[in-house]
Amino acid sequence: MQSILVIDDEKNMRWVLERGLKDCGHRIDTAASGLEGLERAKLHEPDLVILDLKMPGIDGLETLKRLKELYPRLPVVMTTAHGTVETAIEAMKCGAADYIIKPFDLEEMKIVIEKNLAVQELVKEVDYLRSELNLKYNRQNIIGKSEAMEKVFTMIERVADSNATVIVYGESGTGKELVARAIHYNSARREKAYIQVNCAALPETLLESELFGHEKGAFTGATARRPGRFELAHHGTLFLDEIGELSHPMQAKLLRVLQEKSFERVGGIETLKVDVRIVAATNRDLLAAIDSGAFREDLYYRLNVIPIYLPPLRERKEDIPMLIRHFLDKLDVKKRLKHIAPEALQALVNYQWPGNVRELENVIERAVIIAAGDTLTLEHVPFYSRAKASEQQNIICDIPDGGISLEEVEKLLLVKALAKAEGNQTKAAHLLKISRPTLLYRMEKYGLR
Ligand SMILES: Nc1ncnc2c1ncn2[C@@H]1O[C@H](COP(=O)(O)OP(=O)(O)OP(=O)(O)O)[C@@H](O)[C@H]1O
Ligand SMILES: [Mg+2]
Structure with a gap:
């Protein structure tokens, strides 16, 4: 059930709307002046307001402005008499959702209301989805209270709003992708694209066209022009995962984009300029990769602007x-x-x-x-x-070549259990899964008292 607030100084009009709209399944509230309407709206946010333009005291236009200050997203339908259409248009400029000319047909009013309520539902849904997305990828979703993770959170907050290149280091499964997303969704680019590429997942030629796109006819099978991930990430963030796996030729190409912020599509001659924030990640030690000749040092310095280290669990x-x-x-x-x-x-x-x-x-x-x-x-x-299983094996493995009697093993275990329990007999009995009297009996037997 949605709630509609009718603000009109004419008693008749309030009565007609209240009667007419109730059977549509909405809850109707009424107010006889702008001030009263504002009071009611403050008490309980309506889903829609029907507001008369011409009223004594504060008029419809002023009431509209104050309502919008209170609830910017609230849909307000203005009602206006013939000859005051200009004012109604002015009201639209001030954020009214619609206007309807008096005298109106109740059916006409119902259509306008349903249309605006439906739009309002969509607006709420988008708001909800957006907040879910933000929640999903902001730091609340990265769990951790260790000092090392606190450092990671601080870094994310500090770097998110800059455009600096970030590289996330960490073993597999430490949450590198989560950090990359958190950076994007905490940055000013959050409303723009977040695009990711796994550099290890594709062979070199495919990766090149994936990153930079290709022109029609660039290679067999290129039946149409296709934008690459760099183009798709324009104004947004590009996450280059497993950057340590890039081949040498691809490293050279990436270096050029990072330096010049421009590239050509495969098979193309047009130079494209993009505004993309790069976040990279790797589980490799890039310095070691430089030493072994697998990774370019100049690319490393371009990427290693802001390193974030995710410690192993x-x-x-x-x-x-x-x-x-x-x-x-x-x-x-x-x-x-x-x-x-x-x-x-x-x-x-x-x-x-x-x-x-x-x-x-x-x-x-x-x-x-x-x-x-x-x-x-x-x-x-x-x-x-x-x-x-391996623990049990350990105990059995201790059997010496010359063999050992069961009694000796039992004595040994008693000694071990007592040592582990720091002499506490109840605990030792518990460790051996026997009762305390049984333990005492056996200790007696082997002279361990
Ligand atoms: N701190 C964390 N809090 C909550 N979930 C986490 C955290 N770290 C990782 N995860 C979860 O663990 C899984 C692996 O994380 P993610 O994919 O980000 O790891 P990765 O470092 O990118 O691994 P790989 O190197 O294998 O790609 C995901 O499901 C992610 O949601
Ligand atoms: Mg990953």
Whole structure:
């Protein structure tokens, strides 16, 4: 149900509109003057206002201006008598959505209202989608409270509004793409294009036409002119992912664009100028690549204007619990997993995460799928079973060549468990999964008291 506010000094008119529009399923509120209308609008934002132009006190035009100050997006339909159309047009210039001449047919009024309400819905939807997009890619979506991540956040905020080239370094799965997007969506270019290219995904010739576009007939199969990613990213941001994988000829071509901000399409002679902000990323050590001759030093200096380093997850373990919560929120749509068993959390924090945050996300996704109860336990941690197997192997591997008696092994384990439990018998019994009396009995047996 949408709410419509009718502001008109004529009692009759208010009555007609109130009666006539109610059966369209809208909630109708009325006011007899501009001031009263403003008061009502302040109390509760209407979805649409029908406003009479000619009223005693503050007139329709002034009321319109004040309404618009209050709610710039609010659609206001002006009603006006014959002969005052000029004022109605002036009102349109001040932001009125429409006007309708009195006396009007109620059906005509209904059409105008429905049309403007529909437009308003679209405006709200666009606003919503835009804010979602901003939220999605602003720092709230990059999780982390470690010092290293705080540094990354500060860098993103600091560099976003400049046009400087940024290069993001980090192992696979550390969130380089997320940072690139955050830079774009926090910059003044956020309303323009964000275009990305994976430099490792395409063979050289295809990559060239992908980046710079091609003219019709430039090569077999080029049946039409096609703009490249540089052109598409004009006024926006171009994310060059896996930059360390570029071939030498492509490095030379990229260097030229970075230096001159211009290029030609493949098979073309026209030089195109573009305004593009570059964010690059790599999981390679570019300095080592320079040493080995795989990467051009001059290109490195062009790219390395503002470096951002994403540390591997194993070096910021304090972020792991937060990330687990974040992925549970995101992936456990039915909110089934309410708890995390302490041992499971421990195992997740202790793990080395070679695949970084992406691997953690996958582990949580798997847990959400396989867990039957409301708790994430060790059984849902895939590498835990592997680690457990290797631990067990360790114990068995200790068997000396000359063999060992079961009793000796038992004694050894008792000693180890007591040492691990720092002499606490209850804990030692727990570690060996036996009762405390059994532990005491065996300690007695082997003279360990
Ligand atoms: N700090 C973080 N907070 C929340 N999600 C993250 C974070 N870091 C990474 N992710 C998630 O992990 C996954 C991998 O991130 P992303 O693709 O940005 O990594 P990458 O460094 O570009 O990896 P690759 O080098 O393999 O391309 C994505 O789903 C991303 O949303
Ligand atoms: Mg990536």
